Amino acid sequence: MAIVNMKKMHLLGLKREKEKILKVLQKTGIVEVIDIVEDEVSEDAKELNGEVQRSYVNQELNRELIDLENKLSNLKFGIDFLKPYVKPTNPLIHGKPNIKKDELQELLAKENSILESLQAVFDLDKEISQLKTKKSKLITQIEMLSPWRSLDIPLEQLGETGRTTFIAAVMPRKSKAELDKRIADEGLLAEITTLGESKDDVYTLVIYHKEHREPMEKLFKEYSVNLQDFGSLKGTPKELILAAENEIKDIDKEQENIKDKSKKLSDNIQNFEILYDYYTVEKDRKSAFLKVMDTDKTFSMQAWLPEEHEELVKSQISKVTDTVYMEFSEPSEEDDIPVLLSNPKLVEPFEVVTELYSLPDPRGLDPNLYMAPFFFVFFGMMLSDAGYGIIMCLLAGYALQKFKLAGTGKKFTALVFLCGVSTVIWGAIFGGWFGDLLGLKPLWINPLDNPLSVLILSFIMGIVQIYAGIILNAYKNIRAGKIVDALMDQGLWLVLLTGLLMFAMPELATVGKYMAIFGAAGLILTQGRSQKNIIKKFTSGVLSLYDITGYLSDILSYSRLLALGLTTGVIATVINTMAKTVSGSIIGYIVMALIIVGGHVFNLAINVLGAYVHSSRLQYIEFFGKFYDSGGRAFDPLKVKTTYVNLEDI
Amino acid sequence: MSLTLGQVLALFGAALAVGLPGIGSARGVGIVGESAAGLVTEDPGKFGQALILQALPGTQGIYGFLAGFLTIQKIGLLAGNLVDITPYQGWLIFASCMPIAIVGFLSAIYQGRVAAAGIGIVSKRPEEVAKGITFSAMVETYAVLALLATILMLFGINI
Numbered sequence: 001m002a003i004v005n006m007k008k009m010h011l012l013g014l015k016r017e018k019e020k021i022l023k024v025l026q027k028t029g030i031v032e033v034i035d036i037v038e039d040e041v042s043e044d045a046k047e048l049n050g051e052v053q054r055s056y057v058n059q060e061l062n063r064e065l066i067d068l069e070n071k072l073s074n075l076k077f078g079i080d081f082l083k084p085y086v087k088p089t090n091p092l093i094h095g096k097p098n099i100k101k102d103e104l105q106e107l108l109a110k111e112n113s114i115l116e117s118l119q120a121v122f123d124l125d126k127e128i129s130q131l132k133t134k135k136s137k138l139i140t141q142i143e144m145l146s147p148w149r150s151l152d153i154p155l156e157q158l159g160e161t162g163r164t165t166f167i168a169a170v171m172p173r174k175s176k177a178e179l180d181k182r183i184a185d186e187g188l189l190a191e192i193t194t195l196g197e198s199k200d201d202v203y204t205l206v207i208y209h210k211e212h213r214e215p216m217e218k219l220f221k222e223y224s225v226n227l228q229d230f231g232s233l234k235g236t237p238k239e240l241i242l243a244a245e246n247e248i249k250d251i252d253k254e255q256e257n258i259k260d261k262s263k264k265l266s267d268n269i270q271n272f273e274i275l276y277d278y279y280t281v282e283k284d285r286k287s288a289f290l291k292v293m294d295t296d297k298t299f300s301m302q303a304w305l306p307e308e309h310e311e312l313v314k315s316q317i318s319k320v321t322d323t324v325y326m327e328f329s330e331p332s333e334e335d336d337i338p339v340l341l342s343n344p345k346l347v348e349p350f351e352v353v354t355e356l357y358s359l360p361d362p363r364g365l366d367p368n369l370y371m372a373p374f375f376f377v378f379f380g381m382m383l384s385d386a387g388y389g390i391i392m393c394l395l396a397g398y399a400l401q402k403f404k405l406a407g408t409g410k411k412f413t414a415l416v417f418l419c420g421v422s423t424v425i426w427g428a429i430f431g432g433w434f435g436d437l438l439g440l441k442p443l444w445i446n447p448l449d450n451p452l453s454v455l456i457l458s459f460i461m462g463i464v465q466i467y468a469g470i471i472l473n474a475y476k477n478i479r480a481g482k483i484v485d486a487l488m489d490q491g492l493w494l495v496l497l498t499g500l501l502m503f504a505m506p507e508l509a510t511v512g513k514y515m516a517i518f519g520a521a522g523l524i525l526t527q528g529r530s531q532k533n534i535i536k537k538f539t540s541g542v543l544s545l546y547d548i549t550g551y552l553s554d555i556l557s558y559s560r561l562l563a564l565g566l567t568t569g570v571i572a573t574v575i576n577t578m579a580k581t582v583s584g585s586i587i588g589y590i591v592m593a594l595i596i597v598g599g600h601v602f603n604l605a606i607n608v609l610g611a612y613v614h615s616s617r618l619q620y621i622e623f624f625g626k627f628y629d630s631g632g633r634a635f636d637p638l639k640v641k642t643t644y645v646n647l648e649d650i
Numbered sequence: 651m652s653l654t655l656g657q658v659l660a661l662f663g664a665a666l667a668v669g670l671p672g673i674g675s676a677r678g679v680g681i682v683g684e685s686a687a688g689l690v691t692e693d694p695g696k697f698g699q700a701l702i703l704q705a706l707p708g709t710q711g712i713y714g715f716l717a718g719f720l721t722i723q724k725i726g727l728l729a730g731n732l733v734d735i736t737p738y739q740g741w742l743i744f745a746s747c748m749p750i751a752i753v754g755f756l757s758a759i760y761q762g763r764v765a766a767a768g769i770g771i772v773s774k775r776p777e778e779v780a781k782g783i784t785f786s787a788m789v790e791t792y793a794v795l796a797l798l799a800t801i802l803m804l805f806g807i808n809i
Contacts, residue, residue, distance in 0.1 A: 356781075357780065451801060451805055455802070563713075563794045563795075566801065567709075567713065567716055570716050571715075606708070606709070606712065613706070613783055614787060614790075614794075616787075617788070620784055621788075
């Protein structure tokens with residue numbers, strides 16, 4: 001159990017069989033290829049003549065990988081483009097479709113025609129974006145022209161005639177009247193006709209005699225009049241708007257057309273998906289090639305695999321070739337071993353909690369087995385409502401039955417289920433069934449009646465977990481052969497803490513006193529043993545006693561078990577009380593039902609979150625802090641990893 | 651109905667216990683909400699994770715409400731007949747409301763700031779959101795302790 005022992009595989013094979021061997025390993029899916037190229041090239045390659053050749057091989061491989069990447073991103077684009085046009089199927093319920101080997105072969109044979117339809121998708125996309133730009137251009141044109149709608153002169157005829165000048169101008173509303181007045185006062189031959197108005201501006205046609213051009217232009221400047229330039233537009237604004245509107249209609253029709261075409265193409269989506277998965281698998285394998293050393297005729301690779309699968313891998317490889325040399329060795333001191341956890345079925349869901357923190361150090365302890373019972377108990381105690389527990393169990397149980405979950409999702413759902421069970425148990429103990437809705441008597445005690453007893457129970461739980469943490473740390477030391485450290489660092493603390501606890505109980509007080517004194521004295525004498533100077537030895541010994549405050553605050557921290565349990569219960573009771581006050585008439589009963597359902601759903605959601613967060617926290621800070629070495633790297637084997645379909649056999 | 655000074659003090663305590671942490675939580679949740687909205691603009695798929703972080707500073711309001719509820723239950727307001735309370739007892743009840751009122755108010759705001767910083771974790775490394783939640787839960791510890799102190803004090807007062 002716990003952290004799976006890894007072995008290192010050294011494999012030497014013929015270069016022409018490389019593809020075959022890696023394919024087998026990928027199908028087995030339990031081997032993580034180690035990158036040995038990186039270091040070797042930098043150190044040895046300079047001396048080797050083969051350097052040129054190697055980089056050439058890698059270039060070739062890199063080019064292949066880039067090709068694959070391009071293909072994959074194109075396929076992905078096609079899939080995303082067509083997705084809105086097919087009926088969505090939920091992979092959680094139906095699972096991924098299975099694709100047999102011959103189906104895949106058939107598909108690969110007609111790959112070109114599939115890529116053609118992918119090209120068609122690209123063409124459609126291009127058309128869509130062209131139409132979009134065209135449409136937005138037309139819309140701006142309509143917006144620009146609409147204030148000029150009542151201008152009945154074709155735009156190209158604006159400008160100069162023999163004696164006069166026609167111009168379209170926009171001016172602030174205020175300026176118009178003043179401008180009119182100035183023209184009349186100064187006796188200019190000019191006329192301003194209002195064509196349209198907006199909130200602040202008026203749109204006008206200005207006609208003036210050519211001889212008065214200069215004074216007119218001066219006036220324009222003075223009253224901030226903007227001359228409108230229509231560019232190369234031809235025809236009256238009305239006609240132009242109508243034409244643009246018609247064009248937009250055509251574009252809309254065209255867009256509908258494209259939608260139909262896309263719908264027709266959407267039959268291809270499954271082909272795209274299969275190819276996408278096939279090439280993903282191919283890419284994963286080719287990437288592994290980069291981690292393998294080549295010589296002229298042979299290749300050598302190293303890989304991690306779980307100890308237990310050694311025979312399986314051997315037999316799988318010997319099935320495809322005889323000309324291969326394999327050796328399995330224990331990891332050495334400086335190896336970066338990947339971490340794979342293996343725990344009993346009931347503990348497995350709790351791995352999520354640890355994974356969210358950090359994986360264990362490959363040479364450390366897997367905390368899940370020890371952490372799981374505490375998490376289970378604490379979660380239930382913090383939620384402590386049997387009704388809520390039943391709801392959690394039902395929801396999670398339904399999801400486990402109905403959905404095809406895998407990996408973290410499955411673990412998490414199972415965790416919800418188990419926590420639900422714990423919640424039911426604690427709910428029954430504390431008498432919480434949707435608060436006081438059912439009025440059932442508690443099996444032990446209602447925390448509202450006697451919070452002190454429950455508080456003491458919380459502290460006892462905390463003491464148990466902290467002891468467990470210290471003992472695990474001692475175990476870790478003993479396993480590493482540091483028995484003296486285990487006795488002095490953890491053993492003496494256990495003596496001191498136990499002494500202090502006994503001191504709190506009257507009948508054991510005397511024994512406890514001497515135990516505590518013994519423990520404290522031992523700590524003062526031993527904790528400074530790494531110091532050389534005798535005074536420093538003594539001072540660090542005394543200072544180490546200061547850690548007692550740490551243990552005290554750790555234990556007090558478990559009071560949240562009571563506090564969060566009370567929160568759930570009291571708020572549930574409040575909801576029930578509120579609901580009862582409105583009952584009486586038919587409408588009253590409906591409102592009551594709404595309050596009860598809505599209120600309890602809210603309370604459940606907020607308190608499940610709280611219970612999860614705080615029971616995780618107790619593990620992370622109070623428990624893991626005592627013994628846990630984190631920082632492992634997850635085992636990431638080369639395997640057939642697909643997104644859309646299951647490729648049974650490739 | 652004539653009120654005694656004791657009853658007024660007790661009710662005043664309950665009002666503060668509900669009100670102050672409520673304000674604090676509203677601010678805390680608001681702070682996280684602002685960051686979360688920015689994140690969701692960029693990546694709507696992270697709504698769920700952001701919502702969890704936003705909910706965290708909301709608990710102080712609930713704790714305060716809980717304390718206030720227990721107080722008005724204690725003085726018999728819920729049952730409809732106020733218990734006769736001496737000014738001395740009234741002050742005791744008022745004092746026992748203070749831990750959650752004060753700590754709830756301030757810790758909700760600080761927790762909101764930590765959770766808002768956690769939104770940054772969600773945006774860059776969504777797989778590490780649990781760590782952001784844990785940082786935020788560290789702040790909440792003191793609100794939980796304050797609630798506990800309030801409850802224990804309240805239950806310890808004889809009326």
